[in-house]
Amino acid sequence: MKLDFDLFVIGAGSGGIATARRAAEYGAKVGIVEFDRLGGTCVNRGCVPKKLMLYASQFPDLFEDAQAYGWSPVQSSLDWEKMITAVNNEVNRLNGIYQKMLDNSKVEVLQGYGKFVDAHTILIGDASGGLRQRQVTADKVLIAVGGHPVIPKILGIEHAITSDDIFHLKEQPQRMVIFGGGYIGVEFASILNGMGTEVTLVLRGDKILRGFDEDLRTEVQQGMVNHGIRILNNIQLIAIDKTADGVKVILGRDDQSEETIVTDAVSLAAVGRKPNTKNLGLENTKVKLRDGAVVVDKYSRTTEENIYAVGDCTNKINLTPVAINEGRAFADTVFGGKSRTMSYENVPSAVFSTPEAATVGLTEAEAREKYGDAVKIYRSRFRPMYYTLPGKDEKTMMKLVVHEKTDKVLGAHMVGNHAAEIIQGVAIAVKMGATKANFDATVGIHPTSAEEFVTMR
Incomplete structure (x- = not known):
């Protein structure tokens, strides 16, 4: 029997879209279904609009700090509606870009909810499973449905x-x-x-x-x-x-x-997020769940041979770049003839708080649990130069977790301005297995906060 698609993707978030486009590049006929806007949580309700709001929140401090550098006082107030409108306009623009990318890749986009009839058949319908139903068949199916906020059972x-x-x-x-x-x-x-x-x-x-x-x-x-x-x-x-x-x-x-x-x-x-695995019709397949998350092997394959899953619905490391990398690794392996797997070791991450934080590798506790006393900690805490003229007691903290016997840097952690940007570079060194001696041999860029990572003693 001729199937409608070589690959059909349920969920058009970052992971699903990346997988669909990569598989299409290899010549696969690909379809994707999404009941909401393209881009998933990150683009529509997460990292993108949240980071734009973060930028908006930082201006009051900048206005205040500027006075210490000779600028006259700024009298300004936030127009919330204007800010929110601008943020959502950018989200809408990105939705359009995703649509164009899928169109250019010749990926067929279907609107609605996808539900398994069997391992190779998916029913597309509206939220109630009622009108405008369409049934499609596919050789391979990818589940990339993401997650949703947990709503606790509390009075009111x-x-x-x-x-x-x-x-x-x-x-x-x-x-x-x-x-x-x-x-x-x-x-x-x-x-x-x-x-x-x-x-x-x-x-x-x-x-x-x-x-x-x-x-x-x-x-x-x-x-x-x-x-x-x-x-x-x-x-x-x-x-x-x-x-x-x-x-x-x-x-x-x-x-x-x-x-x-x-x-x-x-x-x-x-209070947490849970995988969107309800009402997928998984009971009509051999796909297994663990605590609501799809169980997969290192190749993102489920317990049903032709069905795969990537991203937050597998509840491994719930980060957009991880979902994208998982999806591309799957497409490279299954459709590109380039067998590879996603590595979950030394994945960097950031918390866009104030102060900002970023990290890669093992925490001190994880390192000591694994290596015992053979762990040495290098730590620095200081006031960045930027805050000297404003006279603010803002601190930056940097920390390296090192295995003493091999001198290998096991983890790097930072709290302070531009932590995410700095740790992204440090993550390359940690991923490559750099030693503390390698850090020490690197000439710092002065005057910067980042140079502290190569001068700690």
């Missing part, structure tokens, strides 16, 4: 918003409670605080950014507090209630006491 949850909603608020919230200390909550807390919103960040644990290096967590949290964000730890969100004065948030402490905060909006995105 209907009065809360998630990170998806922030990009469409008509007015700037003057007071906001953000529940959860993951990178999403930390980033939005920093962004809104920079724009003048009174922010309270509520943590279930004792510190933000669980899973990151301990020194990095401490430095970012203290920096956020220094910038005026109220952080409450070891708290449980008990209930949310809509009142005439705003949204009332009732918090419970470990000692059984309670605190009530009245706010304009509550973001609950930071």
Whole structure:
């Protein structure tokens, strides 16, 4: 039987689109289905609009710092509606670019929800599975459906918003409670605080950014507090209630006491995300799930021989560049005759908070668990030159985790201005297996913060 496609992709996020285009380059006939806008979470509700909002939030500090360098005071205020409109216009522009790229690659784009009838057959329908249904067949199928914010079961949850909603608020919230200390909550807390919103960040644990290096967590949290964000730890969100004065948030402490905060909006995105694997018809295939995530091997193949999966729906490392690399590795292997796999070792990442943080490789705790006492730490904390004239007590922290016996740099961590840009370069060295001696032999660029990575003793 002749099949409609060589490859059919369910989900047109960054990973799905990258895979579709790469497979098409090898001559495969490719189709892709998406019920929402092209680009997935990153382009529409994540890294792109969030980074643009981050830029917007940084201007007040720049206006203030400029006075120390001889500039006259700036009187300025944020036009929230103008900013949000500009951000969403850029998202719309990127949607159009993705459409053109897929058209140029001769990838057929279908609008709707994809659901497995069997391992080679996908039913395309609307949200209800009703009208305008179309059935397609494919030799290979890729699941790239991403994830969604977790909505906890809390009394009054209907009065809360998630990170998806922030990009469409008509007015700037003057007071906001953000529940959860993951990178999403930390980033939005920093962004809104920079724009003048009174922010309270509520943590279930004792510190933000669980899973990151301990020194990095401490430095970012203290920096956020220094910038005026109220952080409450070891708290449980008990209930949310809509009142005439705003949204009332009732918090419970470990000692059984309670605190009530009245706010304009509550973001609950930071309590986690889950793979979008419901209603895919996976029960009609041999695909297996683990805690809602698609189980795959090193080639991104599922437990059904012709079905593959990449990106957040596999819940490995939920980063856009990882999904893209996984998808391209799959296309290269299956359609390009170039067998390769995605390496999950030394993947750099960043938290676009204020202060900014970035990391690559092992944390100190991970290194000590693996190598014991054969780990040496190099750490530096200083005030960057930029802040000397403004007289601000802003600190940058840099840290190298080194294996003493081999001198190999196992991890690099930074908190401070331009951390992501700096760690991106350091990540190349760490990925290549550079030693501390290699770092020491590299001449620093003076005066920069980045030179500290090659001068630490």
